[in-house]
Amino acid sequence: MLTEKEFTAAAEQHLDMVYRIALNWFRSPPDAEDAAQNAMLRLWRAEKPFADDEHLRRWLVRVTLNECKRISANPWRSRTVPLENCPEPVFSDPARQTLFHEVMTLPVKYRVPLYLYYYEGYGVREIGEMLGIKTSTVQTRLARARAKLKTQLEEE
Amino acid sequence: MKNLYRETFDEVHASDTLRREVWSMTKQEQNTPKRCRVPAAALAAAVLVLALTGTTLAASGLVPGSMKNWFIQQWAGTSGGEGISAEQVALFDRLIQEVGVSDTCGGVTVTLDSITCGDSALWLLLKVSGDLDMVQGEAATAYYFHDTEVVFSREPDREDTPGGSGMEYPFSGTSEDGVQTMLIRYTITLTGTDSLLDGYDAVLHLGDLMYGDSVAQEGEWVLSFKIEPSKQEVLTLESAEVPAHDHENGSEAVTTELRDIRVSATGIRFIQIAEQQMFAPDQGGVVLADGTEVSRAGGGSRWTGEISTGEWASDYYWKLPVDLSQVVGIRFGGTVIPLN
Numbered sequence: 001m002l003t004e005k006e007f008t009a010a011a012e013q014h015l016d017m018v019y020r021i022a023l024n025w026f027r028s029p030p031d032a033e034d035a036a037q038n039a040m041l042r043l044w045r046a047e048k049p050f051a052d053d054e055h056l057r058r059w060l061v062r063v064t065l066n067e068c069k070r071i072s073a074n075p076w077r078s079r080t081v082p083l084e085n086c087p088e089p090v091f092s093d094p095a096r097q098t099l100f101h102e103v104m105t106l107p108v109k110y111r112v113p114l115y116l117y118y119y120e121g122y123g124v125r126e127i128g129e130m131l132g133i134k135t136s137t138v139q140t141r142l143a144r145a146r147a148k149l150k151t152q153l154e155e156e
Numbered sequence: 157m158k159n160l161y162r163e164t165f166d167e168v169h170a171s172d173t174l175r176r177e178v179w180s181m182t183k184q185e186q187n188t189p190k191r192c193r194v195p196a197a198a199l200a201a202a203v204l205v206l207a208l209t210g211t212t213l214a215a216s217g218l219v220p221g222s223m224k225n226w227f228i229q230q231w232a233g234t235s236g237g238e239g240i241s242a243e244q245v246a247l248f249d250r251l252i253q254e255v256g257v258s259d260t261c262g263g264v265t266v267t268l269d270s271i272t273c274g275d276s277a278l279w280l281l282l283k284v285s286g287d288l289d290m291v292q293g294e295a296a297t298a299y300y301f302h303d304t305e306v307v308f309s310r311e312p313d314r315e316d317t318p319g320g321s322g323m324e325y326p327f328s329g330t331s332e333d334g335v336q337t338m339l340i341r342y343t344i345t346l347t348g349t350d351s352l353l354d355g356y357d358a359v360l361h362l363g364d365l366m367y368g369d370s371v372a373q374e375g376e377w378v379l380s381f382k383i384e385p386s387k388q389e390v391l392t393l394e395s396a397e398v399p400a401h402d403h404e405n406g407s408e409a410v411t412t413e414l415r416d417i418r419v420s421a422t423g424i425r426f427i428q429i430a431e432q433q434m435f436a437p438d439q440g441g442v443v444l445a446d447g448t449e450v451s452r453a454g455g456g457s458r459w460t461g462e463i464s465t466g467e468w469a470s471d472y473y474w475k476l477p478v479d480l481s482q483v484v485g486i487r488f489g490g491t492v493i494p495l496n
Contacts, residue, residue, distance in 0.1 A: 004182045011178050033174045038180045066303050066363070072322065074307040089168055096164040103161075118161045132307055132361065149157065 001047050010056060011040055017057070017120065018064045022109040025068040027104050036070050039064040061116070061130055101153040110145035113138050172233075174477045219297075220299040221331035223252050223270050223281045226339060230476040241450055246384070247421065247479045253384060261375035263287030266362060268379040269337075274422020275353060275388070276346045278306065279326075280360060284336040288365075288373055296329045299336055299372065303363030306342050308356045313346055321345070322456065345456040347469040355385025389480050391495050395416040398488035400435040410435050419495060421480055423455065423473035433459075433468040437487030444482045450474045 002010065019051050022032035042063050043056075050056040088104070091097040103111060113131065116122045117138075122130070124138040129136070172179075220226040227248045231240045251272045258267040264286040272279040290296065304323050321344040331337035340360075344352070359380050365373040400412040412435035414426040419442065428435065441451035455472030485492040 007182055008179065015170045015175065015178055016168070020165055020168050021172065023168065027220065029171070036170060036174060037177055041181055044181050069301070069305065069323075091164065092166050093163075095160060096167060099160055099164045100168070103164075114161075115165070118158050119165050132305060146157070155158075 004045065010043060010060075013053070014057060015040065018060055020115060020119070021061065021112065022065045022068055024103075024115045025065070025072075025108055027108075031071060035064060035067040038067045038071075042067070052133050058126075058130075061120070063120075065130060066111070078146050094148050099153065100147075102149055105152065106145055106148060110141050110148065114145045115150075117142055157409035167475050203355065218293075219327045219331050219337055221333045221337055222336070223272055223279060223339070224248050226327070227272075227476045228283075234450055238251055239480070241446075241479070242426045243479045243482065247477060250397065251421070251477055255379075255381045257377055257379050257381060259377040260286065262373050264365060266377040266379065268360060268381055271381060271383070272477065273352050273383045273386075274477060275351045275390075275418075275420040275425070276344050276471065277315060277422045278342040278352055278383070280306075280340045280342065281339065282338045282362075284338065284365065285304075285426045290336050290372070291367065292334070296328070296336060297327070298368045299328050299338065300325050300366055301338075301362040301364065301377075302366050302371070303361065303376075304340060305361040307359045307361065309358065310356070311345060312352055312354070313317075313350055314355065318480040324453070341473075343454065343456070343471075343473055345469070346459050347427070347458075347460045347471075352383060353386050353388055355387075356383045358383060388421055391419040391480060391483065393419075393493065396493045398437050398493065400432075400437045401486075402435055412437060416491075417486075419480070419483065421477045421485060422475075423471065423472045423485060424452075425469070427460070428468045428470070430465050430468060433457075437470075438491075440476055440487035440489060442478055442483055443485040443487055443492055444478065445484050446482070449487065450476060450478050 015036065019032055019036045022035035022039075026032050026035065026134075039060060043060060046059075050059065088097070088100060091100060095138065103114070106114070113127050116127045116130065117124070123134050124142065126137045128135040220229055228240060228245070231244065245472075251274070252270050253273070255268045256270075258265050259358055260266075264284065267283040267285075267449050269281040269283050271281070274285045284290070284299070290299070306323075308319075321342065323339050323343075326339045326341055327338070328338040346352075357380070359378060362377040362379070364371050364375065374473060394414045394417075395413055397413055398409050400410050402410045412432045414428060414437065417424065417426045424442070439452065441449045443449050451474070452472045453475040457468055457470040457472060458467050460469050483495055485494045485495075
C-alpha cells in the first residue's frame, strides 16, 4: 500500500491523465470526475507494490478504463449524453478549441485509443491489451479516427 | 495533427474540486472507519431481489438457482399472480442454452451455467463456489465482479458508430441449492438487422470478486462460450405515432414518429429522424393476449450515420422474454399500437 506521501506524489503526477482518459470516455465532466475519483481511491487502497512509476501509470490507465466501463454499465445511468450537454474547457487558442470539439464528436471507440496513442504515447499493442481488443482493431480505429478528424477539421 | 492534439490536451486539467477530493482521500481514510459502501450494481440487485414479492424465494432471501426459475419469478411479478402459460414456459426452454464452462482462480471456481440470448440482450447465469468462506443468505446480495466484460469474436455492430453496451446484475445471492448465484444482463444498442442471434464465439472476462466495496478474491476468470445462431421471429411495423416528452423543452408532451419498428421476443428497436432525437417515447411495454403487460427494463439510443444529422436509433429490452404469438400490441404511455 502506498504511503500518504507516495500517494500524493502519484496523484500530483497522474491525476490529469486519469481525468483526461475518463473525459475522453464520457465527454461529460461530471461522469469523468466520478470515474477519476474512483480510480484514485483504488490507487490509495491498492495493496500491491508497484515496481516503478511506469508500472503504476499503466495500472492506473487500466483501472481508469475499468471504472469508466463500470460506470457506463450502471443501469441507473443513461448511456448516451448528447454532445450539446457536455460543457467544454476554454482553450487559449481557437485551433485547440476546434480540435477538442471535433475530437469529442468522434465515437468513444476512437477517442480513447487516440488519446492513449497521441498523448500518452502507448503503442497499438499496449492499447489493445488495455482495451481488450485486437492490435489490428486498434490500428483500424486509429486510422479511422485520424481520417475522420482530418475531414472534420478541413470542413471547419 | 499530433502536436496540435498534444497542445490541446495539455490544457485539459482535473478541476480544483476533484483535486481537493483526491487529496483529502488519505485524511478521510485515516479519520473514519472503513464503511462497507454497497456499490450501485449490488444495490440494484438488492433492490430487485426485495422487489420480488409474493414468492417463497424472495421471502426466504434466496435467489433463483436457474435462469428458468428467474424468468418464471419475473413473470409472477409481472402478471399479478396470473398463471404462466405452457407456451411461455416452452419459450424459456427454447431460449435458454446450457453452457457449463468453469474457470478457477485463487481457489474460487466460477461456472457459466447457462445463457439466454435475444436480439440485443444476453443473460448469463453464474455459479460461484470454492475455498472462499462466502457470506450466505440475504447479505450475499453484495457479491459482484469488479470487472465484467463480454468480448465477441467479431463486432456485433456493423455500423461505423459505437453501439453503447451495458452490463448489470439483476440479482446476486444464495440460491435454493445453497450456491452463490449471479445473473448478468448484457445489452447492446444495435441498429438495422444486426443481431446477437447471428451467432458468435464469445468470452466473458470477470475480474476481482467483490463483496460490497472490498475485494473478496482477487483474480481473473475467463469463460468462453458460444451463442448458437438462431432465427427468432420478429414483428415489424413501418411506422407509428406515439406519445413522447421533449426533454430539451421542459419535458413538454409531444408526439413522435417511430420508424422501422422491430419487436422481438426480447425487445424492441426503432428509429427516429434527427429532428425528433430529443423526443423520448413514453414508457411502456409489450401487451399480451391475456392482458398481461411485460414492461421495458432498459435500453439505449444512439446516432447512426453522422452525429446530429443521421438517424436516432433506439433499442430497448423487455423485462423477460415474451412469446411473440401472444403479443397483441406495444404500449407507449397511454397509446397501444396493435400488432399481430
